[in-house]
Amino acid sequence: MLDREGFRPNVGIILLNQRNQVFWGKRIRTHSWQFPQGGIKHGETPEQAMFRELHEEVGLHPEHVRIIARTRDWLRYEVPEHYIRRDARGHYKGQKQIWFLLQLMGRDTDMNLRASTHPEFDAWRWHDYWVPLDVVIEFKRNVYQMALTELARFIPARPNHHNRYLRHGMRSMRREAGAEPRASTAQLQGDTAMSDLPPLEFKLGTS
Numbered sequence: 774m775l776d777r778e779g780f781r782p783n784v785g786i787i788l789l790n791q792r793n794q795v796f797w798g799k800r801i802r803t804h805s806w807q808f809p810q811g812g813i814k815h816g817e818t819p820e821q822a823m824f825r826e827l828h829e830e831v832g833l834h835p836e837h838v839r840i841i842a843r844t845r846d847w848l849r850y851e852v853p854e855h856y857i858r859r860d861a862r863g864h865y866k867g868q869k870q871i872w873f874l875l876q877l878m879g880r881d882t883d884m885n886l887r888a889s890t891h892p893e894f895d896a897w898r899w900h901d902y903w904v905p906l907d908v909v910i911e912f913k914r915n916v917y918q919m920a921l922t923e924l925a926r927f928i929p930a931r932p933n934h935h936n937r938y939l940r941h942g943m944r945s946m947r948r949e950a951g952a953e954p955r956a957s958t959a960q961l962q963g964d965t966a967m968s969d970l971p972p973l974e975f976k977l978g979t980s
Contacts, residue, residue, distance in 0.1 A: 774815050779866030780849055782813040784823045785920060788831070788838065789876045793928050795902055796831065796877075798886075798894035806908045808917070809893070810870065819843070819871040827875075830893040832885025838875040842927035847871060850916045867912075872920040874927055902928065 775781055786809040788796040799806050811826035813819060820840075827833050851867035858865075877883075886894050903921065906914045 774813070775865060776869070779864055780847075780869040781865070781867075782819075782822075782847075783810060783868040783870045784813060784819050784826060785810040785848075785870045785872040785916075786823060786827060786831075787872060787874050787920065787924060788827075788833075789841070789874065789902075789928070790881075790899055791877070792899070793902060793931065794899035795904060796884075797898050797900040797904055798830070799896040801892055801895040804908075805910055806904070807910070807913070812868075820873075823871075823873050829889040830886075831897075832888035833877075833879065833883060837877065837879035837883050839878055841874040841876055841929065842924055843874070844870075844872045844920060844923050848916045848919050850912055853912055856912075870916060870920075872924065874924040876929065 786796075788809070790796075796809070797806050798809065809826055809830040811822065811830065813822040814825075817825070824835050827838070847869035848871075849867060849869045852865070854862060884897070886892050886897065902925070904917070906917055909917055
């Protein structure tokens with residue numbers, strides 16, 4: 774289902790835990806990390822698609838989360854032609870996304886990466902809100918930055934903690950604006966991509 778400009782409607786999910794860390798998933802059989810996301814089917818609202826994708830990719834149900842906020846408008850990215858199937862070239866341009874900010878109300882053990890027959894992730898971890906964009910496939914990075922920045926002001930305040938995410942986000946945007954272009958995730962070797970991540974434990978999708 775494409776719009777007139779050739780963009781496929783899609784949803785993205787930023788899932789927070791009670792410490793305001795985000796779910797960060799490793800795409801199955803790759804060294805690329807990303808947030809849960811997926812297409813909106815015909816007849817679905819963005820919210821309905823979000824809950825479906827949340828269960829298919831992370832194994833959570835609506836009672837396990839609460840919706841904090843969503844982006845005001847569609848955020849778009851174009852897909853390079855060599856990533857597009859030949860039969861779709863010429864009319865498929867990319868994706869337009871509504872991003873949701875959720876908070877986990879259940880437990881880590883409620884998550885199940887094998888909830889569907891076609892799992893998206895084979896490992897996951899909790900990560901600081903400002904995730905490393907250099908391990909995200911290159912053409913999605915700008916949308917990630919826009920979604921994280923727009924939704925940062927809705928992050929719930931923790932006791933005795935001010936909202937440091939807004940200021941951090943502005944610094945991050947300035948750094949991105951002045952940074953040299955970096956190689957796409959598809960071009961990174963496994964050890965390089967993993968070494969860009971802070972030394973935190975990650976969890977295998979064996980449930």
